[in-house]
Amino acid sequence: MRVVLGEDLTLLRDGLIRLLTAYDMEVVEAVDNGPALLHALVTHRPDVAVVDVRLPPTFTDEGLKAAIEARAQVPGLPVLVLSQHVEQLYARELLSGGHGGLGYLLKDRVSDVRRFIEAVRTVAGGGTAMDPEVVSQLLARRARDEPLRRLTPREREVLALMAEGRTNAGIAARLVVTEKAVSKHINNIFTKLDLYRGGDDNRRVLAVLTYLNI
Amino acid sequence: MSDGTSGFGRLSQLTIRTCVRGLVIAVLSVIPGIPLFIASVVSLPLLAVGIGVVPVPMSLLGVRRRASQQRRFALEWSRVSIATPYRPRPHEVSNGLIGRLQRCKWLLTDPATWRDLLWTLVNAPVGVALGALPAFLVSIGVWTVVADTGTLLFGWSDTAPRGFWLQVFLLSALLAGVLAGPRILKAHAQFSAALLAPTRKELDAQLGRLNESRSQVVDASAAELRRIERDLHDGAQARLVSLGMSIGLAEQVLRNDPDLALKLLAEARESSGQALTDLRHLVRGIHPPVLAERGLDGAVRALALTLPLPVDLRIELPGRPPAPVESAAYFAIAEVLANVVKHSAARSAWVQLEYSSQARLIAIIGDDGAGGAVPRIGGGLRGIERRLAAFDGVIAVTSPVGGPTVVTMELPCELSLART
Numbered sequence: 001m002r003v004v005l006g007e008d009l010t011l012l013r014d015g016l017i018r019l020l021t022a023y024d025m026e027v028v029e030a031v032d033n034g035p036a037l038l039h040a041l042v043t044h045r046p047d048v049a050v051v052d053v054r055l056p057p058t059f060t061d062e063g064l065k066a067a068i069e070a071r072a073q074v075p076g077l078p079v080l081v082l083s084q085h086v087e088q089l090y091a092r093e094l095l096s097g098g099h100g101g102l103g104y105l106l107k108d109r110v111s112d113v114r115r116f117i118e119a120v121r122t123v124a125g126g127g128t129a130m131d132p133e134v135v136s137q138l139l140a141r142r143a144r145d146e147p148l149r150r151l152t153p154r155e156r157e158v159l160a161l162m163a164e165g166r167t168n169a170g171i172a173a174r175l176v177v178t179e180k181a182v183s184k185h186i187n188n189i190f191t192k193l194d195l196y197r198g199g200d201d202n203r204r205v206l207a208v209l210t211y212l213n214i
Numbered sequence: 215m216s217d218g219t220s221g222f223g224r225l226s227q228l229t230i231r232t233c234v235r236g237l238v239i240a241v242l243s244v245i246p247g248i249p250l251f252i253a254s255v256v257s258l259p260l261l262a263v264g265i266g267v268v269p270v271p272m273s274l275l276g277v278r279r280r281a282s283q284q285r286r287f288a289l290e291w292s293r294v295s296i297a298t299p300y301r302p303r304p305h306e307v308s309n310g311l312i313g314r315l316q317r318c319k320w321l322l323t324d325p326a327t328w329r330d331l332l333w334t335l336v337n338a339p340v341g342v343a344l345g346a347l348p349a350f351l352v353s354i355g356v357w358t359v360v361a362d363t364g365t366l367l368f369g370w371s372d373t374a375p376r377g378f379w380l381q382v383f384l385l386s387a388l389l390a391g392v393l394a395g396p397r398i399l400k401a402h403a404q405f406s407a408a409l410l411a412p413t414r415k416e417l418d419a420q421l422g423r424l425n426e427s428r429s430q431v432v433d434a435s436a437a438e439l440r441r442i443e444r445d446l447h448d449g450a451q452a453r454l455v456s457l458g459m460s461i462g463l464a465e466q467v468l469r470n471d472p473d474l475a476l477k478l479l480a481e482a483r484e485s486s487g488q489a490l491t492d493l494r495h496l497v498r499g500i501h502p503p504v505l506a507e508r509g510l511d512g513a514v515r516a517l518a519l520t521l522p523l524p525v526d527l528r529i530e531l532p533g534r535p536p537a538p539v540e541s542a543a544y545f546a547i548a549e550v551l552a553n554v555v556k557h558s559a560a561r562s563a564w565v566q567l568e569y570s571s572q573a574r575l576i577a578i579i580g581d582d583g584a585g586g587a588v589p590r591i592g593g594g595l596r597g598i599e600r601r602l603a604a605f606d607g608v609i610a611v612t613s614p615v616g617g618p619t620v621v622t623m624e625l626p627c628e629l630s631l632a633r634t
Contacts, residue, residue, distance in 0.1 A: 050420065053507075054503075054507065059506075060506065060507040060508070061507040061508065071493065083498075084490075084503065085494055085497070085502075085503045085504070087496070087504050087516045087519075088516065088519040088520060089504065089508075089512065089515055089516040089519055090516075106490075106494075107490075108486075108487050108490045108491070111483050111487060112483070113488055137520055139521050141519070141520060141521065189222070
């Protein structure tokens with residue numbers, strides 16, 4: 001799997017290269033600023049890009065802008081965005097640029113190596129991985145809404161895990177229940193929220209995010 | 215010769231301008247000057263019988279506006295700078311009777327009000343005399359020249375013959391009007407300054423207020439630093455210590471008890487995650503990253519998205535305010551919106567953010583909630599007030615019982631060009 005990395009802090013850049021390489025990914029280019037990132041993304045067209053939001057030269061949201069611009073030029077280019085803080089505003093901007101192949105995670109999540117690699121692979125495969133913090137903010141924000149009140153606490157848990165891009169098996173493992181129980185919960189959620197039943201995980205996540213009005 | 219012509223043209227242009235300005239001063243000295251003075255003097259005794267609470271502030275504020283107008287004229291036309299002497303407006307608890315009484319007290323106890331009133335009286339004759347003088351001098355001179363030229367060329371005979379000295383006198387009046395006109399207006403400006411400028415005592419009082427607000431700001435930022443220190447000490451630092459301990463222990467037992475080592479390492483990872491969460495919250499409280507990345511516009515949009523009620527946004531900022539103003543405005547808006555969520559039981563809210571032509575950043579926050587918000591001592595609104603005061607900003611709250619609540623903030627500032 002070919003990866004382009006955009007991260008300006010040497011310590012984190014080297015760490016990420018080591019981590020990705022250890023899981024048989026090839027970092028074809030690692031850059032430390034916005035313009036170089038955009039160039040690298042458009043020329044290499046990697047299987048997945050791992051991008052820090054804040055990059056030189058402005059130290060604002062250069063990385064995010066480069067990612068959005070690259071996805072405008074190369075539709076569907078898988079990008080996993082990392083940041084020290086998550087904003088729904090940014091999640092919304094990322095998602096408005098096209099479907100799938102999209103991740104938005106706190107940098108902290110890197111420390112759970114296995115899950116982080118899983119997220120990189122999900123995004124590379126065209127899936128969606130939203131940070132639990134984005135999802136929980138969304139759920140809190142929409143908590144007053146009628147349809148969400150109809151969900152049981154367990155169903156809300158399942159909904160949150162779905163929005164993070166977890167598979168049924170992943171959700172079952174997390175909640176220590178059977179996969180069959182998970183799919184039952186999911187059916188209930190779809191019925192209560194009037195969502196269509198998607199075929200694959202990605203469409204499922206998008207349905208959830210659309211519902212949550214991200 | 216064209217130089218001479220344009221020189222003459224410029225001189226006559228300047229003269230006409232001076233004459234017009236003088237006449238404006240003369241007319242305004244009488245109307246509204248005299249009616250305002252009479253209204254004030256007549257309404258003051260009415261206070262004794264209670265009905266004065268309505269006309270007194272109205273007429274005195276009218277006098278104040280007239281005086282402020284003259285301060286502007288003095289600065290713009292004669293470069294005589296007259297500082298504003300008024301005491302700051304108190305916070306009115308209501309628009310009802312108590313609010314009116316507060317307004318009366320604020321106006322009547324300010325010595326500047328009485329000097330304004332005295333100026334309005336004295337200025338009626340002085341303003342007319344000095345204001346009309348340049349126009350008078352110039353017009354009699356011009357009239358002489360026109361009449362004499364007419365007599366000479368066309369044999370007009372309706373003008374009485376004048377003696378030589380009268381002729382000289384009238385022509386020198388023209389010269390005086392042209393040359394001394396601006397100085398006459400300046401004399402009027404200086405006369406006004408004598409009554410309208412703050413006295414030494416008032417300047418001292420202003421200085422006192424500035425010192426007070428400065429020390430409040432210094433206190434507030436010292437308290438803020440103490441809070442940050444404590445948060446770091448009890449939060450992230452403590453967690454990093456525990457992280458180090460877990461890793462150290464894992465190192466010790468790695469060979470003998472790999473299972474325990476794994477458990478310790480998992481704990482260490484958890485601690486690092488917690489430390490990062492603590493730091494993230496702390497950073498958000500100091501300076502939200504989205505504010506640094508997107509400015510006030512983006513930060514308010516991001517904030518609105520995280521609230522549990524719909525917030526309608528109308529943001530029109532042609533550039534970015536200076537960073538400290540941006541930060542003060544952001545936290546003020548965030549505090550107001552937090553109050554909306556906590557106390558108002560509102561179903562929706564709105565935020566309007568714009569930059570006025572008077573170089574002010576204006577934020578208006580409203581909701582459709584229950585109203586009845588009262589700024590309490592030590593409450594959030596007072597905190598915002600102090601924070602804004604450091605930038606000469608002000609906040610006004612209207613919140614009748616039953617709603618809606620509208621909070622308006624104004625912060626004087628310059629905008630830098632919007633970044634692309």
